[in-house]
Amino acid sequence: MKVLKVLQQGLLATALVSLGGCSLFEDEELTYKELQPFNATVNPSAQWDVSVGDGVENFFSRLNPAVVGDVIVAADRDGYVAAYSRSDGKRVWERDLQAEYTAQGASWLDGTESLRISGGVTGYAGKALLASENGDVFMLDAATGEVNWHAKVNAEIVADPAFDGSYVVVAAGNGQIFAFDAENGEEIWNLPTDVPALTLRGNSKxxxxxxxxxIGTATGKLTVVVLQNGQQAWEARLAVPKGATELQRLVDVDSAPIVSGPTIYNIAYNGQLAAVEIRTGRIVWQREYSSFQNLAMYGSNLYLTDTQDHVYSINTDGGIERWVNNDFEGRELTAPVYFQGYIVVGDDFGYLHFIDAQTGKTSGRLELDDAAYSQPVVEDDQLFIQTRDGTLLAVRIN
Structure with a gap:
């Protein structure tokens, strides 16, 4: 299921619909493929696992861990943040942002309002960044957990912040794009973009x-904004709204753009996978695929999970499809990641699946204790995955 947000006359409502085309008003049985026997050629195992707060529970979230040097930083929805040694999972530091930055007594349930962390963790240059549905943006020192700065915007943030050492950029749910000075967190500029009446829950990092x-937009476009002044340089359309209803006309670009040399790769829901020239916005090629998940890239190949939970390998030279794996249809897969010759995806039933990157055949499986919901993170010979209950695992191939 994918959460949709509906904006009408200034009011925010939410609805749940199936991406498989199920009706909003009829009770239809959700179907998924049962796991089948396969010829295992890889044996993944958990090197260590730790519990990171209370996780994200059943809320929509793309909250993921991030490797920063020798530690991996992870968080839960309420605002607990911790760093762990990559080698053995021992905790290096912990911080309770909920206790520090939310109002006491705001919730009748436990006396403290949830920080509602949903964007991040982004790791770069010794820093870890987080963002929240309450409009918070945090930069932490990844070595100590010290908060370098905290900024606040009047908008919901559910996408990972972006950071290049000089600028921090976040895309908010109301269509605004905010840029901050990475040194002190001061807002440099903000740019509004159009948001249709009905959009998918989520935004492009x-x-x-x-x-x-x-940045991908809710109107099916890819846009480039000059970091120095916030001016739009160009925009390219990846999807054209079609259909009689707002639901049929959804064209969100929620996937994070991938840049390789002179080319940007991105994908739209109900739209196209496209290669776009970075300087001009000219579309080099486009192919009909639909996804709201992040892409993965390794060498000259793109990997994607589509809205039917099929996994594809597509060559970047012309967008030629190499293979498709449909073994996991309906299992609500995560975005894919390349790991030591395999494409790895998690599912909502609590499994990691390893697909041979050359052939597309299912080659390995690891059972988790809870649902996987966000794209796995790879660093060297380790893969990290965080489940909905907050468990963080380091996985290796034996």
């Missing part, structure tokens, strides 16, 4: 490259 912030 910006990608910072070539002096610009590259």
């Amino acid at each position: 910006p990608t910072l490259a070539a002096g610009g912030a590259i």
